[in-house]
Amino acid sequence: MAVAPPRPKGPALNALRAVEAAARLGSFAAAAEELSVTPGAISQHVKAVEAWSGVPLFRRRAQGVDLTEAGARVAPVLGAAFDGLGEATRMIREMKPRATLTIAALPSVAQLWLSPRLAAIRAAMPGVKLSITALETAPNLRRDLFDLSLFPRDPAECPGGLVLAEDEIFPVAAPVVEARVRAAGGIGAETLLIDESWSADWPDWSNAAGVTLPDLSDAPRFSLYSLAVAEAEAGAGVLMGHGFLLEAQLSAGTLVPLSSRRHPTGRALVLDRPARAKGDLARLIGLLSRVTRPGGAG
Secondary structure (H helix, E strand, C coil): CCCCCCCCCCCCHHHHHHHHHHHHHCCHHHHHHHHCCCHHHHHHHHHHHHHHHCCCCEEEECCEEEECHHHHHHHHHHHHHHHHHHHHHHHHHHCCCCCEEEEEECHHHHHHHHHHHHHHHHHHCCCCEEEEEECCCCCCCCCCCCCEEEEEECHHHCCCCEEEEEEEEEEEECHHHHHHHHHHCCCCCCCEEEEHHHCCHHHHHHHHHCCCCCCCCCCCEECCHHHHHHHHHCCCCEEEEEHHHCHHHHHHCCCEECCCCCEEEEEEEEEECCCCCCHHHHHHHHHHHHCCCCCCCC
């Protein structure tokens, strides 16, 4: 009779994934956000791997975690392994032609930059469907099954990406508000609108422009930039505009710049794409890099 002794078991794949994410991001909280679990779950996964190995992989700190020497040795191997798993998954998915391509984008980019260009893209690619997901952070295309991503980011963080527009900020307002600002000689008496995602915009611009701002503690705040834009168009106050997001509003005159000084943030709208793209995906990348005006083809 054949003997089938039990084989030694390693840690669960999800536990190793948690270790890799925490090591790469330097934070259990950031790893939890990326993997859509709680920080407590990440902590338990890490403890399980450390208990199995008998080796501590992280040093816990109040502001995050550091890798131990053992953790630093294993982290790049785990990273390469999960990158390879993601690449294999993508390869399997792409073996069958797909009629739907997926794009991940920051909500403001999806609503204000991408949406006005969709008609031109559909006209150029009949039969191809686009699925768009709004995310607060850029996905890792080596792992997540998105075809492309569109996010304002430091281009150095995405060396394989295409820079579509530089991110420059300047105050904007509806024409009626602009007239009041011009008459008053400044924005001091106006309500300043703040987008939560870019709450540092006003201080950054004022420091660069040498303009003293009123107290911002009671300023209206918005979790969606598109809502802040709509309020600015309605005359509710002055918004710090991101030029590449407000092309349509500035062209139509529903918002006007209050200053000729445009402050570069150091970010850019970056189109991230897989290392290899062919067929409809390559065509979509080409279109997104050329469709520079809302509703136009370049």
